[in-house]
Amino acid sequence: MIDLILFFGRILLVVLLYLFLFAAMRSGIGLVRGQRTDAAIWSVDVEKGAKSLRGLSVDILGPVVVGRSPSSDIVIDEPFVSSTHAR
Secondary structure (H helix, E strand, O other): OHHHHHHHHHHHHHHHHHHHHHHHHHHHHHHHHOOOOOOOOEEEEOOOOOOOOOOOEEEEOOOOOEEOOOOOOEEOOOOOOOOOOEO
16 A cells, blocks of 8 residues: 555656646746847946956947957956856
């Protein structure tokens, strides 16, 4: 009898897990597709860092790559930043 209860408990756990994953996937679909319809210009402002860069403001339109690599759109020459740190 206990084997039957454990079996149905396992089945119930798997069903609940799949329902949770399905709900999480449905809530993230809009974020993956992108919900922005306007072509807004983003602004990046430097508040901390080297004195020569403080107060610098960069307007950005479209995808940008930030990293240590010279091919990045915004180059940060610090050892803790990877070559393609963020996109």
